Amino acid sequence: MASPLLLLVFLFLTHASAAEYGEELLRRAWGEREWMVSARRRIHAHPELAFREHRTSALVREELERLGIRNRAVAGTGVVADVGSGAPPFVALRADMDALPLPLQVLCPVPSLPSLMPLMGPGASGVDIEIK
Numbered sequence: 056m057a058s059p060l061l062l063l064v065f066l067f068l069t070h071a072s073a074a075e076y077g078e079e080l081l082r083r084a085w086g087e088r089e090w091m092v093s094a095r096r097r098i099h100a101h102p103e104l105a106f107r108e109h110r111t112s113a114l115v116r117e118e119l120e121r122l123g124i125r126n127r128a129v130a131g132t133g134v135v136a137d138v139g140s141g142a143p144p145f146v147a148l149r150a151d152m153d154a155l156p157l158p159l160q161v162l163c164p165v166p167s168l169p170s171l172m173p174l175m176g177p178g179a180s181g182v183d184i185e186i187k
Contacts (some may be wrong), residue, residue: 102154112132115134124138
C-alpha cells in the first residue's frame with residue numbers, strides 16, 4: 056500500500072495536475088467503498104459510550120493490523136497507529152469512537168420510554184487533523 060505522500064510526489068513528477076491527483080484519490084476511495092461502508096456499519100451496529108468502546112477499539116485495531124499498520128492500545132480503549140518514516144512533516148489524526156447517550160424521546164417522542172440510547176451520527180463523533 057503506497058503512502059499518500061509518495062503518490063503525491065509521483066503525480067507531481069509525472070506533471071499531473073491537482074485535478075488529476077484529486078480524481079485519482081477519489082477513484083481509489085471509491086474502490087474501497089464496500090470496505091468503508093462495512094466497517095462503518097459494524098461500528099454503528101454496537102454503539103459504545105465513552106471509555107467503554109472495547110468492541111469498537113478491537114475492530115479498529117483488527118482493521119489496522121489487516122492493513123499492515125502497527126498499532127497499540129492506550130488508556131484502556133484508545134488506539135494509536137504509527138504510519139510513515141517518523142520524519143517531518145508530521146500529521147496527527149484523532150477520531151472519537153464513542154456514542155452519545157440521547158434520551159429516547161429525541162428519536163421517538165413517546166413519554167413512556169424514558170431510557171437512554173447511545174447514538175452515533177453527524178455531530179456525535181469527530182475527527183481532528185493536525186499537521187506539524
